[in-house]
Every structure is written in structure tokens, then in C-alpha cells.
Amino acid sequence: MTRFQMIPRLAFGMGMTCLAWNAVQADEMTTQTPSVEKQSFGQLPDGRKVEAYHLRNGHGIDMKVITYGGIITSLRTPDAQGNVDDIVLGFDSLEDYRSDAYRQSNPYFGALIGRYGNRIAEGRFTLDGTTYELATNDGPNHLHGGDQGFDKRLWQAHSFENDTGVGVELRYTSEDGEEGYPGTLETRVRYTLTADDKMIIDYHATTDKATPVNLTQHSYFNLEGEGSGPITDHRLMLNADVFTPIGDTLIPTGEVRDVAGTPFDFREATAIGARIGDDNTQLEYGQGYDHNFVLVRDEAASGELVTAARVAAPDSGRVLEIATTEPGIQFYSGNFLDGTLTGKGGEAYEKRGGFALETQHFPDSPNQADFPSTILKPGxxxxxxxxxxxxTQGDDS
Known part of the structure; x- marks a missing residue:
């Protein structure tokens, strides 16, 4: 086994109470019908219309996603008492997502990220003997696809209903040379809200030239409700016994380091804020957690779903569990939120007002020969x- 193929995967959904069986909500659930509805969400300066798709699953969960950036603008779920709150950071209007204040801070609230999620060192990589230059939009490095990544593109969309649930499929063609990447990349992403209280995100892409691809979703969660304050008391479990340390510009060093005995050990549920202020060089570099964790899986489970993370909020009793086919997950503790952006509920998004858990291949993989490859080839x-x-759960024990 390699360091990226370790021990058997965890059972998905272990130890949780499905929302569908929460007795408090039982009467409400029997009266709701799964649905998907298309609405207008404004238009871009060039006149192109942006649409919103409103998904409901009949159990009190509903989500809105817009065709601009594939952004999840809201995600409402019941808490342990049946109270429904929006648990993702974001805005009510297209103008807010395109404002100068948003672009300057660029937190990527709820957006689809591509072509390459996370960072590429110095905005440069070499593939098949050719060096490609990308935008350096994060200090000296390339971040989340560049100046006009997938988060700022208008996607084509259509809704669907099937035996699994209701959803929306988004499509985008990234032309050869866009943001410096080689090849025309045909991309398809499907959001499916299921009858058993899951959101399934399926990514699909093909290319006509070899190119790096690393797609992800960048929602910020606050399981007490967006705008309700810091997430430092949320209890996080990460299915990872190693992580990839970073340098002072947040690029991986190439090392794979054990989490044991460090503030990065979330193998057992631990409050996000419990060790975030420790005297630790890695935390200093990230100003908190902004690191890739290598998920535990055995060789036979390569490419299969494994549990990646579980987060529980102590007051609301909400629980979010994440499974993925990806080898890694980026845990970001909202370190650069600074109160300059005001969300849907009228509350400013202060530092650590939300967390992101981005399933992914590893940062800077095109420049790291020992990391799992992110190169997609024709065919x-x-x-x-x-x-x-x-x-939900009654308590977080």
C-alpha cells in the first residue's frame, strides 16, 4: 500500500438520525412533495439571463442554485427541533455576487470551482514538454481556476426528476486556452437532492488535449444558521491520519505528515476552535486551518465513496456528513472572512463565520510528481x- 491507500473506509452515515425519521417533523413531511422550480435571478451586464433552480425534497430540505458559477445560494435544513434555517453563506441577489466588495475578498461562496480547485505554485506547470502560464490571483500563486474561473461563468442548465430525487444539471464548455489551460474541456455537474436527505454532486468532464482538472464545490457551512456567529464550537471528524503541510504561500511542500500529536488530528470529533490558536507553524501559515487532508481508504476502495468528514453543531443538533470518491479534502476554517460582507440574514460574515470542506485531488498536483495525478487526457x-x-442528533457525544 502507498500513503494514499491505507485502511478500510468508514461506514457512511454511521451513528446519525435521518431527518426523514425525526418525529418532530413527521406531520410536515407527509404534506410536502419533492419539486424543482426555475426562477429568474437577474441578468449579467451583457444581457445574458441568470436563472435560479429551487429544489425541495419533501423532508424540509430545500436548496437554490444559480446558473452563474453554479452557486448554491441557499440550503435550508431542519434542526433537531424541526426549525428550518439556511446553513450556507451567500447572498440574495446577483449584484452581491458581482459587487466590488465581493470580488476584492473573493471567498467563492457556494461556487463550482474549476478548472483547478485549490492552488498551483507560481501559476505555472509543465505538461508534455510545454510550460503553461496561468493567472497569479492569490499572491504568487494560481487559485481556483484564475481570474475568471468556473465560479464566474454562466452555465447552461436543465432540471430533472427521477427515482433518486430532484435536481439540476449544469454544463459549461471551457475553450482551449481559457485562463491559460490547454484543451477544450466539456464539463457537466449534476446536483441531486434525494428523498433520503442527501445532496449528490456528480462531476463529469472530457477534453481534446491533456489538461489538469480538479473540480470541487466551495460552499461555506454554518450548521447553526448562516450569520449566527463563529463555527469554532462545531465538532469535526476527518477521516484522515495524514495531511499535506504547506509553505508560507500555502503551497504543499510535497511532504505527507502524520496528524497524530498535532492540531490537525481530527480522527475523533473535536471542536474546530479547540486548537486553532496553538503555537504551530502550519496554523500560522494558514491563519487557521487551510490544509489538504489525505483520506483513509484501502486499495480496493480506490474510486469508491468513502466517508471524508462529519460535522455536528452543538446547539442546533444538525449534522453534516460528507463522502467522496476523491483522495483528499481541503478543510478551511473561514480565516479570511473579516466582516466586510453582509449575508442574506443581514448579519456580517465575521472571521470563522463558516467552514468549507472541499473534496479534491491535492493542491499543486501538476507540479508534485508524488501526488495523485490530475491530468485528464483525450479519450x-x-x-x-x-x-x-x-x-440531526440529540447530543454530540
Whole structure:
């Protein structure tokens, strides 16, 4: 086994109460019908219309996603008492997502990220003997696809209903040379809200030239409700016994380091804020957690869903569990939120007002020969699945 193929995967959904069986909500659930509805969400300066798709699963969960950036603008779920709150950071209007204040801070609230999620060192990589230059939009490095990544593109969309649930499929063609990347990349992403309280995100891409691809979703969660304050008391479990340390510009050093005995050990549920202020060089570099964790899986489970993370909020009793086919997950503790952006509920998003858990291949993989490859070649198909499961529990023991 390699360091990226370790021990058997965890059972997905272990130890949680499915929202569908929460007795408090039982009467309400019997009266709701799964549905998907298309609405207007404004238009871009060039006149192109942006649409919103409103998904409901009949159990009190509903989500809105817009065709601009594939952004999840809201995600409402019941808590342990049946109270429904929006648990993702974001805005009510297209103008807010395109404002100068948003662009300057660029937190990527709820957006689809591509072509390459996370960072590429110095905005440069070499492939088949050719060096490609990308935008350096994060200090000296390339971040989340560049100046006009997938988060700022208008996607084509259509809704669907099937035996699994209701959803929306988004498509985008990234032309050869866009943001410096080689090849025309045909991308498809499907959001499916299921009858059993899951959000399934399926990624699919093909290319006509070899190119790096690393797609992810960048929602910020606060399981007490967006705008309700810091997430430092949320209890996090990460299915990882190693992580990839970073340098002072947040690029991986190439090392794979054990989490044991460090503030990065979340193998057992631990409050996010319990060790975030420790005297630790890695925490200093990230100003908190902004690191890739290598998920535990055995060789036979390569490409299969494994549990990646579980987060529980102590007051609301909400639980989010994430499973993925990806080898890694980036845990970001909202370190650069600074109160300059005001969300849907009228509350400013202060530092650590939300957390992100981005399923992914590793940062800077095009420049790291020992990391799992992110190169997609003609004739191959990029396929990836991530599942968010929503649940509640009486206490976080």
C-alpha cells in the first residue's frame, strides 16, 4: 500500500438520525412533495439571463442554485427541533455576487470551482514538454481556476426528476486556452437532492488535449444558521491520519505528515476552535486551518465513496456528513472572512463565520510528481462524486 491507500473506509452515515425519521417533523413531511422550480435571478451586464433552480425534497430540505458559477445560494435544513434555517453563506441577489466588495475578498461562496480547485505554485506547470502560464490571483500563486474561473461563468442548465430525487444539471464548455489551460474541456455537474436527505454532486468532464482538472464545490457551512456567529464550537471528524503541510504561500511542500500529536488530528470529533490558536507553524501559515487532508481508504476502495468528514453543531443538533470518491479534502476554517460582507440574514460574515470542506485531488498536483495525478487526457473521462448527508442528533457525544 502507498500513503494514499491505507485502511478500510468508514461506514457512511454511521451513528446519525435521518431527518426523514425525526418525529418532530413527521406531520410536515407527509404534506410536502419533492419539486424543482426555475426562477429568474437577474441578468449579467451583457444581457445574458441568470436563472435560479429551487429544489425541495419533501423532508424540509430545500436548496437554490444559480446558473452563474453554479452557486448554491441557499440550503435550508431542519434542526433537531424541526426549525428550518439556511446553513450556507451567500447572498440574495446577483449584484452581491458581482459587487466590488465581493470580488476584492473573493471567498467563492457556494461556487463550482474549476478548472483547478485549490492552488498551483507560481501559476505555472509543465505538461508534455510545454510550460503553461496561468493567472497569479492569490499572491504568487494560481487559485481556483484564475481570474475568471468556473465560479464566474454562466452555465447552461436543465432540471430533472427521477427515482433518486430532484435536481439540476449544469454544463459549461471551457475553450482551449481559457485562463491559460490547454484543451477544450466539456464539463457537466449534476446536483441531486434525494428523498433520503442527501445532496449528490456528480462531476463529469472530457477534453481534446491533456489538461489538469480538479473540480470541487466551495460552499461555506454554518450548521447553526448562516450569520449566527463563529463555527469554532462545531465538532469535526476527518477521516484522515495524514495531511499535506504547506509553505508560507500555502503551497504543499510535497511532504505527507502524520496528524497524530498535532492540531490537525481530527480522527475523533473535536471542536474546530479547540486548537486553532496553538503555537504551530502550519496554523500560522494558514491563519487557521487551510490544509489538504489525505483520506483513509484501502486499495480496493480506490474510486469508491468513502466517508471524508462529519460535522455536528452543538446547539442546533444538525449534522453534516460528507463522502467522496476523491483522495483528499481541503478543510478551511473561514480565516479570511473579516466582516466586510453582509449575508442574506443581514448579519456580517465575521472571521470563522463558516467552514468549507472541499473534496479534491491535492493542491499543486501538476507540479508534485508524488501526488495523485490530475491530468485528464483525450479519450478519458473525468468522473467524481461527492455526497453531503444531512441529519440531526440529540447530543454530540
Amino acid at each position: 478519458e473521462t473525468y468522473e467524481s462524486r461527492t455526497v453531503w448527508r444531512f441529519a
